[in-house]
Each structure stands twice: as C-alpha cells, then as structure tokens.
Amino acid sequence: MSIDLKNIKVIGFDADDTLWVNETYFRDAEQEFTKLLSQFETPNKIDQELYKMEIKNLPLYGYGVKGFMLSMVEMALELSNYNISNETLEKILNIGKAMINKPVELLDDVENVLKELSKTYKLIVATKGDLLDQERKLEKSGLIKYFHHIEVLSEKESTNYGKLLNHLEIKPSEFLMVGNSLKSDILPIIEIGAQAAHIPFHTTWQHERVEDNVSNGKNYLTLKTLNDIFRYLPK
Template sequence: MSLSITTIGFDADDTLWQNEQFFRTSEGQFASLLAPHVDTTDLSDRLLAVEKRNLDLYGFGIKGFTLSLVETALEVSEGNVPASVIAEILAAGREMLRHPVETLPQVRETLAQLTERYRLVLITKGDLFDQERKLAQSGLGDFFDAVEIVSSKDTTTYERIFKRHGDGATRSMMIGNSLKSDVVPAIEAGSWGVFVPHELTWALEHVEAPIGATRFRQIEHLGELPPLLREIG
C-alpha cells in the first residue's frame, strides 16, 4: 500500500499570518502603563507565570492574554493599580481583536499550488471567534478542505484529525512554527512534521527539535514546501 502524503495540516498563527508580534507590542504597552506604579524589572517573567497558570482555565488567545495582563497588574501592584490602567489594558486587548490580518510571505501562492494535489486542513488552537475572524479576513479559507479549531494540540489531536479528514496520520504532514504544538506531537502520531521558524515564538512553545526523527524536516518559509514534498515523494 502506498504511503505517499495525501493530507497536509497547517498551523495558522505565525505560520500563515502574523500573530505573536501583536502580543509583544501589547506587552510593551503594558510595561509602560505599569512603570509609574511598580518596579517592572521582572514584569515579563511575572506575566509569563500568570499566563502559564491560567492556560487550563482560559486556553490560548487574546482574551486569555488580556485577562492575564489584568491579573498580573493587580498582583504586582498588590491591588493598587489604578482603575484607569485596567481600562487601558482592556482597551489594548480589544485593539488586538480588531487588528487586520497580515499574511506571511509566499503563503497564498503555496496554498494555491498544494490544494490542487493534497487535502489541506487548517489546524489551529485558540479562541473560536478570533480564529474564525482571522481566517475570514485572511482570504485563505477557500484553500482548505477542513478547519479544526482545537483547545490543544497533542498526539491524540493529530491522530483524530488526520483520520477524520485524511487517510490517517502516516499519510499526513503537519506544518507549523511551534515545535511543541505543531511538529513533535504530529511526528509522535506517525505524521511528517515540518518546522517553519518564526522570529517570534511564545516562550511556552519552546522545546528541543526532534533532530533524529526520520519524519522531521525544517524549512525557512512556506515557499520551500512544494520542493520538499516532491523530494519526499
């Protein structure tokens, strides 16, 4: 039986369009807002700890990030941060939710080429409304045969999705900028995992690359994906 690839999964944030840079900008604004009220020396570490603590409650996305900003502000100021600062934090979160989608280079051309031969599945985690908004604004929706917005990405997630929308994990490939969420669990499920590094990746998504894995590959941008697929066969 042929084991050629028939289905390709794509991560969305920082794989198809920009995302993390808006979180970093908001974090910078957050530090500026708090600077008159608290020592911001270890503010990024304090925020990251709160985000990590809240993941199981809020999940991934802008709304959970905004709530973590508010919680961090209250925590580091011992409840003394002015209400006006909280209001500005909430306003920054709303602005992130309204920000236009910026697709990354060679995304549209690559998807247009691949959709003629493969089943393409968007596999993204985060807030349902926000991910649906970004997909609609990106104009990329028509390239995908299916869209899966999930709360987490693990081995079971890829086994289930590639069975539902393809010919199983062994005949599938997952593309993304997160080794932890996109690449390693897909490989563990039996798929190919292709790492496309982004200059900004959230600290909680960092793990070691599975260099020794037979089905691991790394490319610099999505334009290198069609040649890679031809090489794999």
C-alpha cells in the same frame, strides 16, 4: 533517514505565525503593559509575573488574546496591590481589543502556495487559540476557500492530532503538518507517524520553546519559507 512525501494526500497548516503574523503583536502588547505598570515593578519582573499568570490561567482560559487580556488584568491588580486605577484597567483592556482588531498580515507567498497546493492535496487548518478569534482571522485572511477542514484545538498533543486524523479518516502516513512551533506542530505529529515541516518564525512564545536535545534525532523538514515545500513534494 530522508523525508519521503510521495504518499502525502493531506497537508495540515498551523495558522498563527505560519500563515499570518501573530506573536509579534503579543510582544508589542507586553511592552505596552510593562509601561502601564512601570510605577509598580521593573520591566523584567512584570514580564516574568505576566508569563507565570498566563501559564496558571491556561487551563481556565485556553490560548488566545482573551485569556491574555484577563491575565494582564489579574496581574495588574496583584502587582499594584489592588491600587490600579480604573483608567489603567481600561487601557489594559484596550490593548487586548486592539490586538483582536489587528489586520491579518499574511506571511510571504502564503496565498500563492496554498492556491497551488490545493490543486493536488486536501488542505486543512489545525490551530490553537480562541475559536471566535481564529474564525475571524481566517475570514479576514481570504484563505478559507483553500481549506477542506478547519479545526481549532484546545491543545496540540499527539492524542489531539490522532483524534483529528481519525475523525477525518486520514492515515498518518498520508498526512503532512506544517507549522512554526516544534512543540505544538512538529514533535506531536512525528509521534503518531505522520510527516512534519518546520518553518521557524522570528519570535516564539516562551511556552512554545523546547530544548535542542528534545528534537535531536527526530525526522522532519526544516524550511526557510513556505514556498520551499515544493522542493520536497513530488513533481
């Protein structure tokens, strides 16, 4: 079945790794964290245990840098048997603070594409993460002027998307979601009868990965870059 976008009136965008670089900074931070704890465990074990701690803490802290910072601190205490120095704990906190203060690095052609799309469509942001951090990145990005609505969701599931579209009085048949995560941006959108465009990013958090067979048979676009979207929208 082919993708038909002629009825689309509203286009939604994920933020992290769709509009700007994000996950790369988490991978870099994990490497720094591993070096700090190298006297207590192997790099592979540290990575595994930190990921387990992040998943355990998601219901408490949600997504974003602050929850990641707290998980690093908790994991450092456990792996060191509570012998971690105050100096190392401070360095761990500084890893997180450095992530929060990173400049917003837009992905290729993002602003030009949004500027052009905003002439014809209502654009919204539907993203996960820490509210304050996402608001900060949107302001620093210079992109906020192109969006009709900004929504920071605690989770990206079909029910959350359904509530958002209902609140904004958007018909699923008139909505297209663009994002880098099959799990969060694409599959839940298809479930509610809307259209989706997947733009893979070069690195994906383990929690956001899905098995190949989960997406088999699902009808969505796969784009190499955001600029490719114009090939599928009505002229």
